[in-house]
């Protein structure tokens with residue numbers, strides 16, 4: 374644990390040394406979100422993480438059942454203080470000390486949890502929040518850093534802020550990118566804190582959103598193969614959106630006086646449903662290319678040969694996340710909600726790395742193998758109202774246009790909705806009636822790519838979950854730099870075609 378200060382120096386000074394050594398050092402971590410009805414119990418998730426060799430996990434809060442489940446493992450954990458705690462941490466004397474005591478120190482003993490990071494807020498400067506966390510994020514960070522030092526964690530636990538690319542000004546070229554002027558008063562002192570505590574700058578990047586918001590965004594540029602129309606920035610040539618976005622941040626850090634500050638990717642990935650570009654095939658390809666790219670430690674044009682720590686978003690699907698940004702929002706998992714892998718993926722990356730593919734959860738704790746479906750001969754007068762009712766309370770995003778169940782017949786469609794509701798209601802027989810329209814069956818109605826779900830058993834009352842039914846980690850994905858680059862691309866495409 375004491376080695377982590379050294380680790381950062383090594384990693385930023387040159388991975389070549391480490392690459393020369395035979396030991397493979399992976400920068401890969403995963404985001405573990407729990408916004409699901411009856412989420413996979415923590416013990417099962419930890420077994421999956423271990424079976425897949427995952428050594429770094431990023432959480433969105435500090436749910437004690439989740440944190441405790443990693444005790445005694447070698448997994449490095451990032452706990453988080455969600456945005457709705459920032460005001461308290463910033464203004465209430467002793468709040469940060471209490472938070473650190475309860476959510477870090479408590480787990481920090483031999484055989485305890487290897488907590489290495491505290492995330493202060495989550496994308497607190499998102500445009501969608503209209504500045505609501507602008508004044509409290511910096512003081513909350515200061516107080517958490519002080520509290521960590523007071524509690525003796527200064528050398529082992531670092532505080533970061535997972536930012537969204539919204540904080541950048543969206544200049545057309547990476548080298549010209551700066552932090553948005555209106556955030557400088559907050560960001561400059563944050564950089565000073567990160568610098569003095571050896572902490573990296575953390576950002577979440579989403580090339581998928583560029584494609585989603587702008588269908589003309591070249592897919593090969595999102596996918597690490599944009600050789601047909603690379604982005605030229607002085608002597609640097611960019612063939613993928615990720616390198617361009619990272620270098621845009623590096624340029625902004627440089628202009629702010631911290632050209633060498635390490636960068637961590639807090640969230641990165643590709644969803645599998647809810648949009649025509651969100652397919653299992655594209656997501657599997659994207660994630661494999663992303664992993665090959667980052668695990669090769671080749672770095673970016675501005676920072677070649679650099680080890681990058683990155684957290685895949687996400688591990689499991691979360692079926693009650695807000696779909697305000699789009700129906701894809703519930704389908705970011707590398708695994709479905711029940712721990713079934715969605716595609717083949719070699720987490721070590723590269724072609725000569727030992728072939729390794731995702732390992733499913735072992736014996737997920739399913740409820741009974743039964744489904745709720747439409748009765749063939751029922752009077753259908755009220756069918757649409759009942760479908761609408763079911764879908765207002767369950768996850769029907771796979772039925773949306775471009776999604777995995779979009780090709781179902783009207784009857785199958787109704788069955789999908791009824792079953793989703795029935796499972797969300799813990800298979801309560803009363804939840805499979807719909808005015809006599811539906812009944813329970815043991816025959817799996819799944820068709821093609823469309824998976825009818827069987828819910829997992831409820832492992833604890835959902836009211837005790839810190840995130841249940843509340844904040845939903847909304848995003849608006851106003852992803853400044855990537856959108857700007859995509860706009861530039863469009864103008865290039867128009868110029869040259």
Ligand SMILES: *[C@@H]1O[C@H](CO)[C@@H](O)[C@H](O)[C@H]1NC(C)=O
Nearest residue numbers: 434435436471472475476839
């Ligand atoms: C510790 O974290 C939990 C879960 O995120 C949160 O509910 C609790 O308020 C935190 N403790 C303190 C003292 O802030």
Ligand SMILES: *[C@@H]1O[C@H](CO)[C@@H](O)[C@H](O)[C@H]1NC(C)=O
Nearest residue numbers: 502503504505506507508509
């Ligand atoms: C933040 O602080 C500034 C200056 O004190 C103040 O004008 C502004 O209203 C505050 N904003 C919020 C959201 O509290």
Ligand SMILES: *[C@@H]1O[C@H](CO)[C@@H](O)[C@H](O)[C@H]1NC(C)=O
Nearest residue numbers: 568569571630631632633634
């Ligand atoms: C902090 O910033 C100074 C000035 O840019 C730099 O010399 C130093 O290496 C930085 N420290 C770290 C740990 O990045």
Ligand SMILES: *[C@@H]1O[C@H](CO)[C@@H](O)[C@H](O)[C@H]1NC(C)=O
Nearest residue numbers: 752753754755758807808809
């Ligand atoms: C349709 O719904 C109305 C209002 O709830 C109800 O009175 C009627 O009996 C229903 N019709 C059928 C066929 O279920």
Ligand SMILES: *[C@@H]1O[C@H](CO)[C@@H](O)[C@H](O)[C@H]1NC(C)=O
Nearest residue numbers: 760764769772781782783786
């Ligand atoms: C299936 O259900 C969804 C959600 O209610 C709806 O948007 C869609 O139009 C339906 N499709 C058909 C073929 O009925």
